[in-house]
Structure formats: C-alpha cells, structure tokens
Amino acid sequence: MNYVIIGNGIAGVSAAEAIRQLDGSCGIFMISNESVEPYCRPMISLVLEGTVSASKLPIRGSSFYQSLNITPVLGSRVARMDVDAKILFLSDGKTLPFDTLLIASGADPRPVKAPADLANIFFMRNQHQVLKMLEALPRTRHALVLGGGLVGFKAACGLLHRGIDVTMLIRSGYPLSLQVDEIAGGMILSELTRRGLNVRVGTEVTAFKGINTVTGALLSDGSEICCDLVIIGKGVLPAVSFVPRDRIQVDQGIVVDNHLETTCPGIFAAGDVVESMDIARKTRWVNAIWPEAATQGRIAGMNMAGRAVVYKGSLSRNVIRIFDLDILAVGWVNAPDDPRFTVLSEHNQCLNTYRRLVFEGDSLIGATLVNRIETGGILTAMIQNEIPVRASKEKLLEPHLSLKSLMF
Amino acid sequence: MNQVIVHPERCVGCMQCMAACATAHSRTRQLFSAIRETPLPRSRIHLGTGLYAEGFPNRCRHCNPAPCMLACLPGAIHRDMQTETVYVDPDRCINCASCAMACPFGVIRYHEDASAPPKKAVAIKCDNCMERQQQERVPACVEVCKSGALTFEDNSKALKRKTDQVAQSISAGIDVPQGSPSFTLLNTIKRAQIAVRHAAV
C-alpha cells in the first residue's frame, strides 16, 4: 500500500502522522517543491519582522521523515497526473505510483497585472522568499506593500517593526476587509497609521520602475511612488495546475466530500487547496488557514488509512496581534445586510474594546473581537458546533464570558 | 491515573482556587510574598459567573486531541503522554493567540509569568501542577477547595460515584438527600432575586 502526499505543509504533515498512526507498515511518500523540512508558514512574517529566527520555523524535529518512515521527494513539482493509472508525473521527469493520494499542494500567490520581473519585488509565501527579503533589507529605505489582506498586512507590520518606511496600497477603505468588519478595520488602520504606516486607498500599481532592481512604481491614479522593496500580497490561489479538471472537480478550489475525498475515489485533498463546506456561510468556500489545514490533513489521513471520519466543514478565523491591538475574527463577520441576520455590537472606547456578533436566528455565525480576546475560542466553538444561543445574546458580548453563563 | 475533576454544582464561588493557583505558579510559592512579585503571578483557573451569579471554576481540560495544540503555529504546545497534560513551552511560544481562537473553553491567557523569559508575554494555561505532583502533592486548586467542587481522583471513580448517585435518586420511594440544603436555599433566593429583576424590566 502506497500513500502519496503532495505537499509538506501542515496539512500534508498532519495527514502523514495520522496515516502512520493507523498503519505502521505502509509506504508514505511526500512530495514538496521546497527542499527544507516542514516549517510553520504563518510564522515567516515574524522572520521578516525579526522577532523569530528562521531556525525556529520547523514544526517537527529534524528526524520527522525518518521517525515516521516517510520517503521525502523534495525539490520536485507534480507536473500532471493519471488518475486511472494512479501515477504522478514529476517536473524532473520521474514518476511516482500511488494507491491513495492526498493533494495538499497549498496555494500560490495571486500575481499582479503589472510586469514584476525586477529584483527586490517579492511574493511572501515561503521561507525562501523571506530569506531573500532579509538580504535586501539593509538597503531598503522605502517599502511598498501591495494589498491589505493578511499577507500584505503582516508584511507591512513586519517592515514597520524594523523601522522601515512603508506604504500600503489597498483597494477597499481599510486593511483586512475580508477578515474584519469596518469598525475593527478602522481601529486597525488607525493603529497602523499611528505607528507610521502610509496607506493609499483605491489605487493599484500599473508599472514598476527601475533597471534590474526596483526603484519605484507608477500608480493607477497617475502618481509615482519611490520604493526599493516591493511585497505583493494580493491573496492566494489554490495550486491546482496539475489537477485534471475533467476527473477531479475544481471550483475555486478542489471540491471534496465530507470525508475530504475528491470526486475521484481514492484521491483526497486537504489544506489551502480545498474548497469545503463553510459552516457559517453554509456554502462551499476556500478557507486557507493554518488550523483548518491541520484539521483537514489529520482527518484526510485517517480516512485514507481506512478509518472513516467525517469532516464537519471549515470556518474562517484569524487572530492578529499588532502593537497594542488584538483582533480575533471568526466565521462570517461581514454577512450582508439582510433580515435573516441580526448583529449585536459593543464598542467600548474607554477599554478600547470592540465586539461584534452576527447571528442567524439563534445561531452565532460570526464574531469580531478587538482586545480582551481570551474567550474568543468559546465563541468559535459555538459557531463551529452550531450551538443555539438560548440564553441572552447580549451575554455573549461580555468579555468575561464563561461556559457557565451559557448553560441554561 | 488521578486527574482534576470539576463539579460545578458544588462551586461556592469563593475564588480560593484562583489565589492558590497563582501562588503555586509564583516564584516564591508563598501567598504573602507572591503578591509582591513582578510579574504578579496570575491564576490559570478562572472563576466564571453563571446566569444566576453562581461560580464556575473554568480550567484547562487537557483535551485530546487538543485544539490549541493543532492551532499552535510554532509547535509550542505539546502533550505529555504519561500525565495526559497539555503544556505550553514558554520559550517556543510566540504569543500569537492562535490558541485563544482554538480553545473552546477560553482558558488560555497571555501575560508575563515567572516561568517565561523575562518581559515576554506568553500563552499561560493550567499545567496540572506537575511540579507539585512530582512532590506527591495534589494540584493547588484542589487542595484549597473545601466545597468539593474540584477533586483529584481517578475519573472512573468519580464516574462511578455519579452513577451511584443517579441510581440512588431513582430508587423508588426513598428520598436520598442530594447536595447541601443550605446551598440550595441560598441559590434559590439568588435565582429568585435575579428572576425578579428580569421580570421587572
């Protein structure tokens, strides 16, 4: 029995661990285009920031492959696959047969329209890219960050921390518009501005300037901006170039059933590449976040090894700490203005806290918390488990919420 | 294996467990000196307030699988298989609060602590008082709980007791007293007081 896992991110690693736990003798192969041992992708921004060294990134010991008896196939990409013959064709010309396959290939950064072939223009998706940025930092005075999503936001924070002048271009009125609502976004924006971030709203880059190395950018509003480092953080797209769409259904991401199996039997998918049922939105959604990837990997692994485990669905959630603000957003925080949804919120300017809860009927489906976030996990669990709120909904707004106060 | 078991129906809300926990995790392990330490030691057990102002000792369940562990980015949370204890390694913790989002019980806090590198806030949660257990002492919260809301015993024993209680309560024709009549009286009055307020507004 040969299990092949495409990707050695947290989804792939969790799957391998689950398979090995259930099946001590099978062969496990892990393919990754990165040649380093499994590491924590969300922490690469901390390496940019300088608060964590790259040596702290690995999530498992250096003996990970060895101790789990996994055959790593590193530095390789999957070029295409034959799902009938159950064979993978790698970019280096090699082939790899499989009995059961997990696609945990993650996601790739969304490119920008302007040609970006100059030096010091970076995506921020992997460790290698961040290490390259570190090399460029000593000569960086002005940085330009494209996009106010999570990646752009984290990049901007990291650079600000290092005392670099940062300009951020965002399409909507405030950063993290997909993750938080307008008030929380405003709080984030004012905190970042207070810390020296320049924000330009509603504009994008039409062309980069520079010979070999970037020196500036032309913007759609006709202005020009000087910069010696550019980080592109315009979101990610599931890495599905090798997936045969005629055999495996792909929408925004790879479509899976509640056992994380794709439409092609024996082939599973997990992590950022997957489009799964979103618990809060009650529709399929790509929730490319670390804890979902870990959970999906684990459950996919168990299903692959023959132990049927149901995956309930995914839930978007993020926790962000910037300077003096803690922000926790979970579920459908920006549900549309519709009588189906009720919203309770409390903005306490004295304590600088903000809480916004979105309900659909009796069920909590989204929450945004700014500061005093310790009990956010309780809210997450309520959304995740679709626990109807029968006690007063206002009670949930209190920062010192406890389980007992929800028991009735 | 003995573990801390919470019996919320017996919690009188005295907060003794919080003071004892903070003291047990201080540098000096003594109440009178602990309250003068910097950073000030903080409890890892948190007394919540119920709908009727009754107490509820909220404490890490050391879940398996532990959602905090799955969510931890730097791999700072691990499980000691022998004691079934979920630990946070303060030296690996990056204070990202991902575990706050994962913990369904809201029992993880973020602050400086005697066990962490100086001046660095880290995720702090119950460690089952492993240090005390190695000295063959029961966890601090259990030691001070005089109402029996926290016990340290084998789960199977506690379950057996509960099962017996349920069985006795349905024994036909015999009225077995349950709990404390005094505490029931107090809680009845408190509930009534709060119910009056709710009804009035």
Next chain:
Amino acid sequence: MSCTYHQQTITEDGQLLLKKAQTDQIETVWDRHQAQLPQCGYCELGLSCRNCIMGPCRVDPFGEGPQQGVCGADADIIVARNLCRMIAAGAASHSDHGRDLVEVLANVAKGQAQGYAIRDPEKLKKVAAEYGVETLGKDILVIAGELAFAMQEDFGTRITELTLLKRAPAKRREIWKNVGITPRGIDRETSEMMHRTHMGVDNGWQSLLLQGLRNALSDGWGGSLIASEVSDILFGTPSPKPTNVNAGVLKKDQVNIVVHGHNPVVSEMILMASQSSELIQLAESKGATGINLAGVCCTGNELLMRHGIPMAGNHLMTELILSTGAVEMMIVDYQCIMPSLGKVASCYHTRMISTSDKARFPGMEHREFHPENAEELAKALVQEAIQNFDNRSRIYLPVEPVKAIGGFSVESIVGALGGSVAPLLDAIKAGKIRGAAGIVGCNNPKILHDYGHVTLARRLIENDILVVDTGCAAIATAKAGFKMPDAIQFAGPGLKDVCGALGIPPVLHLGSCVDNVRILMLAGALANALNADISDLPIAGGAPEWYSEKAVSIAAYFVASGVYTVLGPMPPIAGSLNVVKLLTEGLRDVVGAVFAVEPDPEKSAILIRRHIEERRKALGLGFHTL
C-alpha cells in the same frame, strides 16, 4: 454594560446619569458589584469566620469538607456569631450617631456650641420628664444639661434598663423580661455582643441570637431613639412640608451644595450658612441666582423632614449625582458614604469635604466639625463652594424634580388626627385601613434600584395598607410620586378616603434611618391605646433593598419589638438551617414576631397583607383570608 441601564435602576434620572457616567468613564457601584461576581459562597452563607487567627475558617456546606472551625464552632455557631456581629456593628453605628447628638446637647447647655440651640423646648421638657429630670421653673439650658447627662447614663452601665423602654407597651416589656433580653445599657449590649462572639465565650447559637436581639433593642429603644429625640430637641420636631426629589433638584443657575451622610449636626449648620444673606449675595456676585442646598441619604432626610430641603437621591444615586457636574461641593459626615466618591468627584470640579473626626475618605478634604467651630466652619465651606461655582464646566441635569411632602413625625401625625391616635384606630377597626406597614432600608446593587421599595409601596397602598417609610426607601417612593396627596389615586378605596379626608399622602415620610424609631413609637402608641402588645397589631415591616449592618439591627429590633418583618435580600445565614428556622419560625414563640425573606416585592406585599389579615382576625376585626 451598555444598554442595561434599565436593568440597573427603574429611575429615569438614574438611567440617564448612568449613561452619562459611562461616557465620562466613571466607575459606579454597579460596575464594582459586577466585578465581584461570583461572590464568595462561604461568606454569602455566613459559613466563614475571621474572628480569630487559629482561622480563618470555613465550613463546607456540602458536608464533606470541614464541618467545624479550628476552635470547634459548627455552622450554627459560626452563622450566629457572624450575624450577631453585624447587629453589633449596626447598633453601634446608630448609637454612636445618637451619642454625638447628646454631646451637642451637652455643649449647648454649657454654651459652647455657637449656632446650635434648643429649637423644641416643649419636646425637651417632655423627654426630660421621662428621664426624671425636674423641669418646673428651670432654665431650659439647665434642663438640657441634666437631660444630656441622664441620656449619657443610658449609654453606660449604671442603670439596669434603658429609660425609654417605658414607652413600650407593658406586655412587650414583660416579654423582654421573661426572655431575658431587656436592654441594660446602649454600649453595654454592643460590648457584650462583641465579647460573646469572641472565641470561647458564648457558643450557644440560640443564646447568641437572643443577645443579638437585646443588642438590637438597645439601638431601637436606645441609641436610635435618643438620636431621633435629641435631633428634634435641637433642630425642631418635623411637621409636614412640601419639597422636591430626584437629581432634578440640582439647579443649573445656582451654587449646588449636597450634604451626604446621617447626622444633622453638620448639615443643619450648612443649611444655616447657606441661608445667610451675606453668602447669598456672594453667590449672586459670582453670577449664580442663589445657593441651592440638597441632600442625599439620611442627613438629607433630616433636613427634608424639618425644613423641606430637597433630596437629590438615595444610596445608589450618590455617585451619579456627582456625574451631573453640577455639584460645587459635597459635604459628608458618616455612614453609607462610598469611599469611591472622592474618585468620582475628581472627574468634575466638585469639592469633597469630610467633616467627622471618625470618618475619613480618599480624595476628600478633611475639615473637622465640632460643636464649638461648626457655625464658623459651615460658613467658610459654603463660601468656598460659592467660589467653586466659577470652575463649573458642562453640566447635565436631565430631569425635572418630582414634588413630595415630607416631615411626618409621630407628633405631627397625631396632630393631624386631632390630638389622638383614636381616628386612625377607628379607621383600622372599620377596615377602611387594613393596617400599616413600615418600608425601610437601603439600596443594594443586587436589586433593581428602587424597584423593591416602589413595588412594595404600590401594592400595599392598593391593599388599603397605610405605608410609613424612612431612609432610602422614603426617597425611592417620593421619586415615584407616592408622597403627594394626589397619590391616593393609587390607593385602595378605604385608604383613599381616609388620606383624602386628612389631605395626606398614602405613603408617609417618617424620616431618616434612625427615625425608624418613629415607626416603633407610633406602633407603641397604637398598642397602648388598644391596651395590647405591638405584636397584636395589624402592622408589618419590609426592607426590600437593604444592604447594611445598620439594617440588620433595625430589622432585629423591629422583630424583637413584635413587628413581622420581610427582608428582600437574604442575610448571610443560609449556612445554618437551625438559625434560619429560628429566625423565620421559632421566634414567633419567643417574641411574637418573625423574619421572612422574599426577594420578590410583589410576593412580599402578599406576605404582609396575609399577616395583617391574620392579626385583624385575632383582634376580632373584619378580615379576608388570603
């Protein structure tokens, strides 16, 4: 905390000012109460003991943990000791207040109390006669000196029973004697109570509780009674006067001075100073149209009763009154003054002045009042308050005041009835008035503010039960509009007729919390007129929002005097069902009255009505079975 103001108080001014306080980032008593939750169950049950340092100890109510303190005291003993110490503290507070008034009386007699005088010489002579002081042909100052001396004896141990017990019906005194709870000296009973609750003294929970009753009686028929009587002698016996209540009594265009606390010794002097034409002119020169003196809590009640001075609010309103930003100065003496007030005031221009040598507060200036400097100091303070008018910034006075009538003393009620209690008794016998109830006590953040007082009063008057009230309860019902003659529209038909004919409100303001003795005296007078005991009367007491140790003492002397008393909040006794049973049932056979605990004022009203109907039946009067 937002949007919950209506869950904190039923008063409009309270709700609006809570909102203002939140905007101004003022922390209130409600916030602090919330922060204390859950409160310690051992303490709520009365099962923790800090009386000695073999402890502290607590008893496990579930029966598995410790059942005795280190000394061996069980739940019954610990609960009884704790409750008794509450009574001792309450009795001590009232009685010490009384002693301060006796000292002023003594100083007046010696001519060492500038500004103070004997304002009711008739009452002086009447009380002096009760104390056996010869009055005929004597100078009133001499009488005052001798009365003060005789009263001081009541505080000591040179007597075997308190002088004013004579006012109690003979049957009542007989009960006290038989049970062994006749109070001997005011301070003595408190002292003995503290002695008995020391480790290793009285460990009979029943005998402890009986001493608790005796201690309470030393307050009700001693300390408080002296406080009330001497206040009348020094400042005048109250008679009905119109006034205004709620936060709206503060005036936008005047210098607002608020007095807070309990003893009229300070507030009366402030009143005199605020009426001096010289100071009024000074205020006018600062652009104010005058000096507006208002009260909160019981010292406010003292001024309201005697002078119709308006009342800005009761206990839970004291912080919120400051958040109007309209108070130039708050002058406090003692009791029920939250130590948080100084901090609240620091957010505004309000100057906070503490005046008693025995009561200091953080964030207040201490300007100590003594009988000999009071007049002068009062003037100086009023002058400083006027000067502070310039420092006002934005003020917020969101409501209009409510009208009320205050000032019903036993003397003025009897006067209104034509010189005797007979017409009242006739109305009771005829069933037009089914009975009477005293509503007393405080506010408590555990209770929806004023809801207990107002609901209980409304239901009682609907049931033709005349309500007399004092303290914070009296302010609550005044704010609700029950203290105007037209409030008879809320009363049952019989009560409406009687009050309508007399032109009085159905809810009578009898004064401050020491003035609860006025209720006792009225009850005593009714019982004497019927040649009965107080416990035979169709009367009852209610304390729906009590919080303080003083309230425990009051409730205990009510019950020990034969008045059935319904408490809203539970005292810390549930840890001993023996104590609970004794207080709620057993005492009936001992003193002819018991306590009840009922958090719902609607149900309290039913309990009181039921008790009154039972008493009516026993007296052979027309009754309804509930």
